[in-house]
Amino acid sequence: MATTALEHTHVAKRSTLVEWLTTVDHKKIGILYGASAFLFFLIGGIEALIIRAQLARPDSTLVSPEFYNQLFTMHGTTMIFLGVMPLSAMFFNFFIPLLIGARDVAFPRLNAMSLWVFMLGGLFMNASFLLNAAPNGGWFGYAPLSSRQYSPGLNMDFWVIGLQILGIASLAAGVNFFTTILNMRARGMTLMRMPMFVWTTLITQILVLLSFPAITVALIMLMADRTYGSSFFSIGGGGDPMLWQHLFWVFGHPEVYILILPAFGIISEILPVFSRKPLFGYSAMVFSSAFIAFLGFGVWSHHMFSTGMGPLADTFFSLATMLIAIPTGVKIFNWIGTLWGGSLQFKTPMLFALGFIAMFIIGGLSGVMHSVAPADLQQTDTYFVVAHFHYVLFGGSIFALTAGAYYWWPKMFGTMLSETIGKWHFWLMLAGFNLTFFPMHFAGLLGMPRRIYAYPAGLGFEMFNVMATAGAFLLAFSILVFMYNMWVSARRGVPAPADPWGGATLEWTIPSPPQEWNFTDEPVVAERDPVWGMKRAAGVRTLPEPTRSSGQGIHLPGPSWWPLVVSVGILIFFIGFMVKKSWAFPFGPITIAGFLLTAIGIFKWAYEAPDANAPKH
Amino acid sequence: MSSATLAHDEAHEGHHTSLPIDNRKLAIWTFIGSECLFFATLISTFLIYKDNHPKGPGPKEIFEVGLVTAGTAVLLFSSFFVVMALNGAQEGNRKKMLGWLAATIFCGLFFLGMQVYEFNHFYHEGLGYTTNLFGTSFYTLTGFHGTHVAIGTLWLITVFKDAVKGNLPPAKALNLELAALYWHFVDVVWIIIFPVVYLMSLRS
Numbered sequence A: 001m002a003t004t005a006l007e008h009t010h011v012a013k014r015s016t017l018v019e020w021l022t023t024v025d026h027k028k029i030g031i032l033y034g035a036s037a038f039l040f041f042l043i044g045g046i047e048a049l050i051i052r053a054q055l056a057r058p059d060s061t062l063v064s065p066e067f068y069n070q071l072f073t074m075h076g077t078t079m080i081f082l083g084v085m086p087l088s089a090m091f092f093n094f095f096i097p098l099l100i101g102a103r104d105v106a107f108p109r110l111n112a113m114s115l116w117v118f119m120l121g122g123l124f125m126n127a128s129f130l131l132n133a134a135p136n137g138g139w140f141g142y143a144p145l146s147s148r149q150y151s152p153g154l155n156m157d158f159w160v161i162g163l164q165i166l167g168i169a170s171l172a173a174g175v176n177f178f179t180t181i182l183n184m185r186a187r188g189m190t191l192m193r194m195p196m197f198v199w200t201t202l203i204t205q206i207l208v209l210l211s212f213p214a215i216t217v218a219l220i221m222l223m224a225d226r227t228y229g230s231s232f233f234s235i236g237g238g239g240d241p242m243l244w245q246h247l248f249w250v251f252g253h254p255e256v257y258i259l260i261l262p263a264f265g266i267i268s269e270i271l272p273v274f275s276r277k278p279l280f281g282y283s284a285m286v287f288s289s290a291f292i293a294f295l296g297f298g299v300w301s302h303h304m305f306s307t308g309m310g311p312l313a314d315t316f317f318s319l320a321t322m323l324i325a326i327p328t329g330v331k332i333f334n335w336i337g338t339l340w341g342g343s344l345q346f347k348t349p350m351l352f353a354l355g356f357i358a359m360f361i362i363g364g365l366s367g368v369m370h371s372v373a374p375a376d377l378q379q380t381d382t383y384f385v386v387a388h389f390h391y392v393l394f395g396g397s398i399f400a401l402t403a404g405a406y407y408w409w410p411k412m413f414g415t416m417l418s419e420t421i422g423k424w425h426f427w428l429m430l431a432g433f434n435l436t437f438f439p440m441h442f443a444g445l446l447g448m449p450r451r452i453y454a455y456p457a458g459l460g461f462e463m464f465n466v467m468a469t470a471g472a473f474l475l476a477f478s479i480l481v482f483m484y485n486m487w488v489s490a491r492r493g494v495p496a497p498a499d500p501w502g503g504a505t506l507e508w509t510i511p512s513p514p515q516e517w518n519f520t521d522e523p524v525v526a527e528r529d530p531v532w533g534m535k536r537a538a539g540v541r542t543l544p545e546p547t548r549s550s551g552q553g554i555h556l557p558g559p560s561w562w563p564l565v566v567s568v569g570i571l572i573f574f575i576g577f578m579v580k581k582s583w584a585f586p587f588g589p590i591t592i593a594g595f596l597l598t599a600i601g602i603f604k605w606a607y608e609a610p611d612a613n614a615p616k617h
Numbered sequence B: 001m002s003s004a005t006l007a008h009d010e011a012h013e014g015h016h017t018s019l020p021i022d023n024r025k026l027a028i029w030t031f032i033g034s035e036c037l038f039f040a041t042l043i044s045t046f047l048i049y050k051d052n053h054p055k056g057p058g059p060k061e062i063f064e065v066g067l068v069t070a071g072t073a074v075l076l077f078s079s080f081f082v083v084m085a086l087n088g089a090q091e092g093n094r095k096k097m098l099g100w101l102a103a104t105i106f107c108g109l110f111f112l113g114m115q116v117y118e119f120n121h122f123y124h125e126g127l128g129y130t131t132n133l134f135g136t137s138f139y140t141l142t143g144f145h146g147t148h149v150a151i152g153t154l155w156l157i158t159v160f161k162d163a164v165k166g167n168l169p170p171a172k173a174l175n176l177e178l179a180a181l182y183w184h185f186v187d188v189v190w191i192i193i194f195p196v197v198y199l200m201s202l203r204s
Helices: A002-007 A009-013 A016-021 A026-055 A065-100 A108-131 A155-183 A196-228 A241-275 A282-296 A311-339 A348-371 A373-379 A383-413 A419-445 A462-492 A530-538 A562-578 A589-606 B003-008 B023-049 B065-091 B094-124 B133-164 B170-203
Strands: none
Touching: A026 A065, A026 A108, A026 A383, A026 A462, A065 A108, A065 A155, A065 A196, A065 A241, A065 A383, A108 A155, A108 A562, A155 A196, A155 A562, A155 B023, A196 A241, A196 A282, A196 A562, A196 B023, A196 B133, A241 A282, A241 A311, A241 A348, A241 A383, A241 B023, A282 A311, A311 A348, A311 A373, A348 A373, A348 A383, A348 A419, A373 A419, A383 A419, A383 A462, A419 A462, A562 A589, B023 B133, B023 B170, B065 B094, B065 B133, B065 B170, B094 B133, B094 B170, B133 B170
């Protein structure tokens, strides 16, 4: 950013803190998403380590049952909503505009608002620990367990309201990225020339837009039950707890694909580059992603086989679930087809990508096992399920996100991560991961239930739990190695060239890190893998290093305080609902204050010129 | 969110768009798509609970189709009015734009008044928010629809204010069109709520 500071002295006068708080630059927003999500990821990881320490021995009393409930609830909620989703959002933010050749997203200030709403929502939910009232009803918040009657404390209020706040961030980002991808592509970049990560991001946003409303309404109803004493989910008042489960999972299963589709996209970017050949079966990859998303809306009740829905529903949801294995299999074979005959380079991103494929296959296969309703009745609520979803969420999503981190780090920060430390990181993580989660399959099949805080000796669970605990600490160590790698890179990393890997996509044509305006000249695309095309045309392996420009004449949106103000308003608005109220006076002073702040923020935002405070070029 | 929010938030004015549609318009359509699922969930919940009224009044005892039909008609006409206002804005016909826009806003306010009256009336008939699940799901669904009407009316008032100040030339007619799209959506939701909630409940 040295150029920026030199060119625009009045910008340099703004303090760094103010610059970051008011930024609308998708790259800074991406970094803030990444930094905060990584912090939440570490918190969720520490929760997992305490869980594993507690389960290491039978009849352990390391933590109280009450605190254990908080731990597993917050571990699940954190890893899904504050870890994997925003880590994906980091890549959406930083790289979608770069991959499609745009200078920013369609609505930069809305993008900043998504970030702040997410961050405040995450901090709000974790603040519950300070009151010793962290959510304790599971990440699925099953009603009526989560109703006021059975969860009288503030615990589930934090959960309900926290998720409601986070949902706003996701929906705003969904609208923004859907519009950005469809409308901001460089000239010549038709839909079928888009990089695969752009495709899976687009499909992910569709899933967000169509599935989040269901949980929004479910949370509104649960909040009404808790705050106003209605009985949507309370049997005493005639309510039906199954309604909660259906609404939760009609969101919850598409959510699974919201977590994994970005990972599919990252892998589909990395494998071709390190195989030196284009992605195999591009169209099939596009259509299988879309088909997965479509089917993802018709399988939610496979989370509910044990609720007694009857043979017709069980059969339908079994078959629909099995059907998803087909497009997923198409993807896996296409990845293998991409590797086939390529000249493979086993750099760290590639190792993580290959690790992803292997681990995801294991998780996918146990997933197919769950689709068989009678077998699922044996597996439901056992550690077999825990093993399964960690293979797809950690072995799948986290491995892919780590692959993406190694792949794109040089572009984001302008220095390389160490290959040596990176390889240590990979092998330690692979070993630690499998040592943690593979034994859980056996513990689960032996009948060890999920979410229990202690188990008696002599049931055959001991050895598997000791292995899992040892693996968890090895896994944590591998994350420390990763952090050491980031620290080394920040301190004395080798400066990264524009194109360290021989990439195929547009982000590799601009300097590392990119300048504020991304592309000095707006790119024109004539084919898929456009940068490989440019290299072929020029007859070179690497394009000449791009020069940094002054950005003369490039119009950029200016910084703004209003997204942050609106986000704070939204937070205050929702906090008001934590106090139990009479429905006759539904809104207390906190809610009204939050509403007013939000409304003022929106009006100020609306009438703020887009380039107010913008650097002049 | 007001029209102007979206109006000013485009990163690159004059930037070509990949599809022949303005960013803001695409965003509103996307948002509306998401909102469909929001109301679908609320309507489904109402359908599940509409016959659940062991205590207090049920739909047959309480619904008065006359008033709500009037509200529905007014809301329907408002969709026509806002189209006329948009037409005026695009033609640069200030009088036409302001007149029809005022009529639209009036309709929105009338509908909201109708709803306030209705809620108040139902409450005095003995249907509180927590009396029974029919009532809870009815108030939640129509309450959220009413909130959408209120936001839409507020949005239209903002646009009207801009128009009075002369800040809505034909080149900026899109600012009104965005509000109008949202307004049409809110109307369409009511077109579903009216038969599904009121008429069907009376028959069954």
